[in-house]
Amino acid sequence: MTRVFISQDMASIALGVDAVAQAFRDAGCDVVRTGSRGLFRIEPMVEIEDGDRRIGYGPVGPQDVAAILSGSHPNRLGNVADLAFFASQQRFTFARCGVVDPLSDADYAAHGGWRGLEKALGLDRQDVVDCVKASGLRGRGGAGFPTGIKWQTVLGAPGSEKFIVCNADEGDSGTFADRMLMEGDPFCLIEGMAIAAHAVAASHGYIYVRSEYPFAIETMRKAIELAAGRIAPFTLEVREGAGAYVCGEETALLDSIEGKRGQVRAKPPLPALEGLFGKPTVINNVLSLAAVPFILDKGPEAYASVGFGRSRGTMPVQLAGNVRNGGLYEIGFGITLGALVNDIGGGTNSGRPVRAVQVGGPLGAYFPPSMFHLPFDYEAFAEAGGLIGHAGITVFDDSVDMAHMARFAMEFCSVESCGKCTPCRIGSTRGVEVIDRIIAWRGGRQGAGVALPHGLGAALYSRSPERMQSDAAAQTALLRDLCDTMKFGSLCALGGFTPYPVLSALDYFPEDFGAVAAAAEVVEPVR
Amino acid sequence: MTADRSDSPDMTALADVILRACAAVGNTQSALLPLLHAVQHETGYIDDAAVPLIASALNISRAEVHGVVTFYHDFRRNPAGRHVVKLCRAESCQARGGAAVETVAVSRLGVGMGKTRGDGAVTLEAVYCLGLCAIGPNALVDGRPVARLDAAAIDRIAKSVNA
Numbered sequence: 268m269t270r271v272f273i274s275q276d277m278a279s280i281a282l283g284v285d286a287v288a289q290a291f292r293d294a295g296c297d298v299v300r301t302g303s304r305g306l307f308r309i310e311p312m313v314e315i316e317d318g319d320r321r322i323g324y325g326p327v328g329p330q331d332v333a334a335i336l337s338g339s340h341p342n343r344l345g346n347v348a349d350l351a352f353f354a355s356q357q358r359f360t361f362a363r364c365g366v367v368d369p370l371s372d373a374d375y376a377a378h379g380g381w382r383g384l385e386k387a388l389g390l391d392r393q394d395v396v397d398c399v400k401a402s403g404l405r406g407r408g409g410a411g412f413p414t415g416i417k418w419q420t421v422l423g424a425p426g427s428e429k430f431i432v433c434n435a436d437e438g439d440s441g442t443f444a445d446r447m448l449m450e451g452d453p454f455c456l457i458e459g460m461a462i463a464a465h466a467v468a469a470s471h472g473y474i475y476v477r478s479e480y481p482f483a484i485e486t487m488r489k490a491i492e493l494a495a496g497r498i499a500p501f502t503l504e505v506r507e508g509a510g511a512y513v514c515g516e517e518t519a520l521l522d523s524i525e526g527k528r529g530q531v532r533a534k535p536p537l538p539a540l541e542g543l544f545g546k547p548t549v550i551n552n553v554l555s556l557a558a559v560p561f562i563l564d565k566g567p568e569a570y571a572s573v574g575f576g577r578s579r580g581t582m583p584v585q586l587a588g589n590v591r592n593g594g595l596y597e598i599g600f601g602i603t604l605g606a607l608v609n610d611i612g613g614g615t616n617s618g619r620p621v622r623a624v625q626v627g628g629p630l631g632a633y634f635p636p637s638m639f640h641l642p643f644d645y646e647a648f649a650e651a652g653g654l655i656g657h658a659g660i661t662v663f664d665d666s667v668d669m670a671h672m673a674r675f676a677m678e679f680c681s682v683e684s685c686g687k688c689t690p691c692r693i694g695s696t697r698g699v700e701v702i703d704r705i706i707a708w709r710g711g712r713q714g715a716g717v718a719l720p721h722g723l724g725a726a727l728y729s730r731s732p733e734r735m736q737s738d739a740a741a742q743t744a745l746l747r748d749l750c751d752t753m754k755f756g757s758l759c760a761l762g763g764f765t766p767y768p769v770l771s772a773l774d775y776f777p778e779d780f781g782a783v784a785a786a787a788e789v790v791e792p793v794r
Numbered sequence: 795m796t797a798d799r800s801d802s803p804d805m806t807a808l809a810d811v812i813l814r815a816c817a818a819v820g821n822t823q824s825a826l827l828p829l830l831h832a833v834q835h836e837t838g839y840i841d842d843a844a845v846p847l848i849a850s851a852l853n854i855s856r857a858e859v860h861g862v863v864t865f866y867h868d869f870r871r872n873p874a875g876r877h878v879v880k881l882c883r884a885e886s887c888q889a890r891g892g893a894a895v896e897t898v899a900v901s902r903l904g905v906g907m908g909k910t911r912g913d914g915a916v917t918l919e920a921v922y923c924l925g926l927c928a929i930g931p932n933a934l935v936d937g938r939p940v941a942r943l944d945a946a947a948i949d950r951i952a953k954s955v956n957a
């Protein structure tokens with residue numbers, strides 16, 4: 268019987284793959300559902316087993332079964348692993364994703380699974396922590412904090428009850444690596460969490476998955492059941508989020524698990540010392556935890572030998588938005604932004620010029636192609652006024668209106684603010700209003716009438732003279748001032764980093780804010 | 795016909811749903827989100843009448859339950875339409891023409907964003923990212939993911955909603 272491998276990743280399903288899988292079953296094939304390989308341009312894709320090779324065909328539909336089975340289909344891709352997009356990657360974390368049956372323990376073990384945990388269980392707790400430290404692994408959820416140091420704090424914290432919490436809230440637009448891993452290789456995350464549990468002596472763990480990921484939730488729950496014996500006495504459960512972006516922030520996430528509103532806690536205390544239910548808690552992103560089995564199995568040097576500067580190992584980069592080769596590309600740090608967008612990504616999907624890319628989700632900066640020399644590295648991006656975040660790159664072509672995107676950043680912050688601190692809660696709403704004034708002014712200058720959006724005129728009555736002026740220069744100065752307040756006054760990075768997309772849009776694309784003639788008059792903010 | 799009116803839920807049935815859900819998820823405060831998900835799954839929304847029942851089941855205050863129900867975007871306090879279309883509005887879908895698709899969806903479905911149509915057939919709402927960011931614009935139609943939305947795809951959705 269012909270064995271056919273077909274993804275059941277949520278993205279593949281959204282592209283209609285289920286009908287293709289059914290057609291192959293109807294044709295009498297042995298269909299194995301896998302995760303996605305991560306190149307969506309060629310999906311729905313099917314892979315026909317041919318000895319050690321898997322011959323891919325894609326994109327295909329249910330009507331193509333006969334042509335595929337006879338080998339005559341025009342969308343024949345050859346051996347999938349040899350395709351340039353895949354062959355040029357360094358898949359440490361995603362080695363199995365798209366290859367194995369996600370819920371087959373035998374598959375997982377045959378592809379190197381459980382070896383990291385086995386090694387860890389043979390080591391002292393401190394040696395496991397040292398191994399993670401030596402790998403140079405940094406948190407993949409955004410902040411880039413060294414994972415080994417976090418574990419050390421939890422290991423050293425007094426207390427008989429400790430927790431491992433996996434942050435699978437993945438709310439950043441342009442990111443989907445957590446989802447792909449949970450759907451395509453859930454045992455890898457479970458193994459990483461079990462290693463963490465051994466390292467810090469934790470007995471129970473939670474995986475907090477956003478509710479927008481129903482397939483990941485289902486797969487993780489099944490995998491936990493199947494792996495229970497492997498990880499015992501450590502136990503795991505999935506917690507489903509409820510549509511709040513801010514619950515990705517670690518302390519809000521802990522409150523959410525505790526059954527409260529997902530509001531950010533003031534730090535200190537660190538979650539490592541007083542986390543879930545007040546107990547010492549390791550909280551890490553999916554990709555941080557899923558990198559650990561490789562590190563334990565292959566050794567920290569193998570992981571650290573790849574990378575750039577203080578950014579060691581690989582990053583599963585996600586190419587998103589208006590990009591031709593959208594998908595997941597795992598590669599060592601140091602590759603340039605331009606190589607990712609143009610060489611790997613193939614430029615825009617629309618065929619128009621790239622105008623801007625947003626790196627790191629809704630709290631990340633917008634960069635123009637003039638910044639494409641930047642190496643993918645935590646420090647280089649921070650220095651350039653941006654962040655890597657969860658390594659999502661969202662590509663925009665030249666039809667984008669950057670004032671509109673800046674407005675969206677403020678609007679998103681106002682919708683998702685937990686409300687605990689004023690700069691974020693109120694500042695984001697004021698930010699939307701100021702940008703609306705700029706857009707109205709811009710429209711007026713272009714002959715569309717200067718009428719301000721309803722109600723905004725009244726907001727201009729104030730003691731400060733800039734606020735009395737509705738022209739772009741004055742409002743831009745006000746916007747910078749507001750961003751300054753949000754950046755330094757917010758409790759967490761939601762309010763604190765929303766200025767990144769806003770200010771980078773303003774700095775790199777001033778013409779979209781009506782600033783061509785007015786640029787000289789822009790009042791510098793007080794710093 | 796009063797018993798069928800959605801504004802006066804069957805309290806015995808509601809209490810039963812909560813009791814059964816608690817058996818599965820526990821009865822501590824930490825069970826609140828799973829419990830609310832279970833209630834919404836069974837009854838379609840979180841009726842205000844469920845709040846005191848949930849509060850006493852978990853031994854927390856009504857204010858705490860109300861606070862949580864109103865904090866999270868997922869929880870509804872009113873029934874949704876028979877079909878629910880969640881359209882992604884986040885950056886990656888915008889980069890692929892999401893705004894234009896949203897305009898088409900509003901006109902073809904005949905309902906504004908965040909609203910339920912007068913005849914109760916469909917609720918249209920925004921979602922911020924479905925993690926399908928390379929193949930947008932995307933939507934969840936009654937929980938089923940749909941990618942690469944264009945006017946023709948919206949028409950198909952409108953047709954299935956009206957059927």
Ligand SMILES: Cc1cc2nc3c(=O)[nH]c(=O)nc-3n(C[C@H](O)[C@H](O)[C@H](O)COP(=O)(O)O)c2cc1C
Pocket residue numbers: 405406407408409410411412414434435436437438439512513514515516517518550551552553555556759760761
């Ligand atoms: C508003 C906001 C949203 C966040 N969302 C996520 C998220 O979805 N996933 C994640 O892993 N980290 C997220 N973070 C970062 C977490 O607070 C935290 O740094 C991370 O879970 C630590 O894990 P790591 O060290 O493995 O990266 C978010 C932070 C903020 C301020």
